[in-house]
Amino acid sequence: MSASRPRRAAVLVLEGAKPLDVGIPAQVFTTRASMPYEVRVCGAAPGLVTGGDGLSYHVADGLDALAWADIVFVPGYRRPDREDPPEAVVEALVAAHDRGARLAAISTGAFALAATGLLDGRRATTHWHYTRALAARHPRVRVDENVLFVDEGSVLTSAGAASGIDLCLHILRGDLGVAAANHAARRLVAAPYRSGGQAQYVPRSVPEPLGERFAATREWALHRLGEPLTLEALARHAAVSPRTFSRRFVEDTGYTPMQWVLRARLDLARELLERSQLGVEQIAADVGLGTGTNLRLHFQRVLGTTPSEYRRTFARDT
Numbered sequence: 001m002s003a004s005r006p007r008r009a010a011v012l013v014l015e016g017a018k019p020l021d022v023g024i025p026a027q028v029f030t031t032r033a034s035m036p037y038e039v040r041v042c043g044a045a046p047g048l049v050t051g052g053d054g055l056s057y058h059v060a061d062g063l064d065a066l067a068w069a070d071i072v073f074v075p076g077y078r079r080p081d082r083e084d085p086p087e088a089v090v091e092a093l094v095a096a097h098d099r100g101a102r103l104a105a106i107s108t109g110a111f112a113l114a115a116t117g118l119l120d121g122r123r124a125t126t127h128w129h130y131t132r133a134l135a136a137r138h139p140r141v142r143v144d145e146n147v148l149f150v151d152e153g154s155v156l157t158s159a160g161a162a163s164g165i166d167l168c169l170h171i172l173r174g175d176l177g178v179a180a181a182n183h184a185a186r187r188l189v190a191a192p193y194r195s196g197g198q199a200q201y202v203p204r205s206v207p208e209p210l211g212e213r214f215a216a217t218r219e220w221a222l223h224r225l226g227e228p229l230t231l232e233a234l235a236r237h238a239a240v241s242p243r244t245f246s247r248r249f250v251e252d253t254g255y256t257p258m259q260w261v262l263r264a265r266l267d268l269a270r271e272l273l274e275r276s277q278l279g280v281e282q283i284a285a286d287v288g289l290g291t292g293t294n295l296r297l298h299f300q301r302v303l304g305t306t307p308s309e310y311r312r313t314f315a316r317d318t
Contacts, residue, residue, distance in 0.1 A: 006031065006036045006037050006038040007036060007037045007038070007070050007071070007175065008037070008038050008040075008068055008069045008070045008071070009025065009029045009037050009038070009039045009040075009069060009070065009071050009072075009073065010039075010040050010041075010042055010061075010065040010066055010068065010069035010071075010072045010073070011025050011026050011039065011040070011041045011042070011072075011073045011075065012042055012043070012065075012066065012072055012073065012074050012075070012089070012093075012112075013041060013042065013043045013049045013051070013057050013059055013075065014043070014044070014049070014074070014075075014077045014085055014089065014109075014112065015049060015050055015051075015077065016050070016051060016052045016077040016078035016079060017049065017051045017052060017057065017075050017076070017077045018051070018052050018053065018075060018076045018077060018078070018107065018108075018161065019051065019052070019053055019055050020161035020162075020164070021075030021076040021077075021106045021107050021109065021161055021164055022041070022051070022057065022075045024075075024106060024161065024164040024165055024168060025039075025073040025075070025104075025106065025164065025168055026039060026041055027188075028165070028168040028169075028172070028184060028188065029168070034180065034183055034184075035180075035184070036176070040060070040061050040065045040068070040069070041057070041059050041060070041061070042059050042060075042061035042062060042063065042064075042065035042066070043057070043059040043061075043062060044062065044063060044085075044086055044088060044089050045062045045063075046059060046060060046061055046062045047059065052077065052078040063088060063089065063092040066092045066093065066095070066096040066101070067092070067095065067096065067099075069096065069101055070100075070101055070102070071101060071102040071103075071104060071171070072093065072096050072101055072102070072103050072104070073104050073105075073106065073109075074093070074103065074104070074105045074106065074109035074110075074112045074113060075106050075107070075109050075164075076105075076106055076107030076108035076109045076126075076127065076161070077108055077109070077112075078108075080108040080109075080110075080111035080112070080130065080133075081111065081130065081133040081134075081136075081137055084111075084112075084115040085112045085115060089112070090112075090115050090116050093112065093113070093116050093118075094116050094117075094118065097116070097118055097154060097155070100154075102153075102154050102155070102156065102171075103116075103118065103154065103155050103156070104155075104156040104157075104158075104167060104171065105124075105126075105155075105156070105157045105158065106158050106161070106163075106164035106167065107126060107127045107158065107159065107160050107161055107163075107164065108126055108127055108130055109126075109157075110124055110125065110126040110134060110157040111126070111130075111134060111137070111138075113155060113157065114134060114137070114138040114141050115138075118154075118155050119138065119140075119141045119152075119155060119157070120138075120140040120141060121140060121141075121142070122141065122142060122152045122155065123142045123143075123144050123150045123152060124141050124142065124143060124144070124150055124152070124155075124157040125143065125144050125145065125147050125148075125149065125150050125157050125158065125159050126143070126157060126159065127159055127160040128145055128159065128160070131143050131145035132145075147159070147254075148163040148166050148167075148254075149163055149166055149167040149170060151170065156170075156171070165188060165190050168184075169181050169184060169185055169190070172184055176314070177270065177271075177274045177313075177314035178267050178270040178271045178274065179271050179274045179275055179314075182271070214238055214245075214248065214249060214252050216237075216238075217234055217237045217238040218253075218260070220237055221234060221237075221261060221264065222264060225261070225264055225265050225268055225287050225288045226285070226286050226287060226288045227288065228288070229261050229288065231245070231246065231257050231258060234249075234257050234261075235257075245257065261288075262298065262302070263302070265287040265288050265289055265298075266287075266298060266299065266302055266303070268286075268287045269283050269284070269287045269289070269295060269299075269307070270303075270310060270314070272286065272287070273307055273310055273311040273314070273315065274311070274314045274315055279292075280292040280295060280296070280307050280308070283295065283307070292307075295307060
């Protein structure tokens with residue numbers, strides 16, 4: 001793809017489309033100075049599409065938008081377990097994927113992707129209410145009901161509507177870097193990052209005040225990434241035992257406490273690589289990873305790249 005043109009995103013509105021599911025990618029990727037995407041909202045044909053929850057949509061484009069797009073979002077729609085989308089829609093999704101476009105489903109949009117066969121043998125998720133129906137209708141899909149989103153490279157799926165924001169921010173992080181994703185999260189007043197492995201909903205047995213306390217502890221830790229952060233220190237701040245903190249923290253975030261700290265440190269390192277001219281050794285010290293060797297090791301293991309290569313890819317003018 002040429003670096004001189006905006007990335008192209010199509011939002012495919014199917015019959016019964018859910019309003020939030022349509023609005024999330026349309027708003028996150030809308031064209032603006034800080035967001036180098038061009039968005040087209042399309043349907044099986046141009047014109048009026050009857051949506052769900054009392055809303056309808058007038059779309060300017062038909063399936064030709066899928067031949068134009070670099071990424072295609074498929075919002076959720078009502079009664080996805082009753083029948084597959086029209087054959088022309090399925091064929092257009094397959095054709096878009098075959099020429100290199102990514103396909104990203106929000107909520108029950110996963111049923112449309114499953115109908116293409118592109119999810120066969122792959123992990124996928126959808127809204128928790130429909131996970132069993134997806135597994136029954138498409139038994140070759142490895143349905144994971146306990147995650148917010150799944151990234152299988154060229155095909156991505158997410159759970160209910162709010163997790164569509166998490167998926168979109170995840171895509172932004174990969175396309176544009178951490179700083180751009182964080183900027184978009186601030187604009188949306190959304191959490192900058194929730195792991196795809198986080199549970200779709202917190203069990204009722206977990207007291208709400210504990211979740212709020214852990215949120216405060218995460219915020220406290222984010223302001224101290226350059227300092228030693230141990231499990232004991234985090235648990236002490238949350239005023240619970242290390243064992244309780246570890247167990248409940250995984251339920252809340254999808255990571256162990258120290259995995260979360262490492263990810264937070266890597267995110268800060270990524271943002272410093274994008275926005276500053278600091279050397280790798282200084283960045284490693286500033287984010288609490290000690291040495292440049294340690295930073296390079298974690299970059300390669302977690303992100304599959306090096307700090308230098310990451311900087312070349314995502315560095316902004318400073």
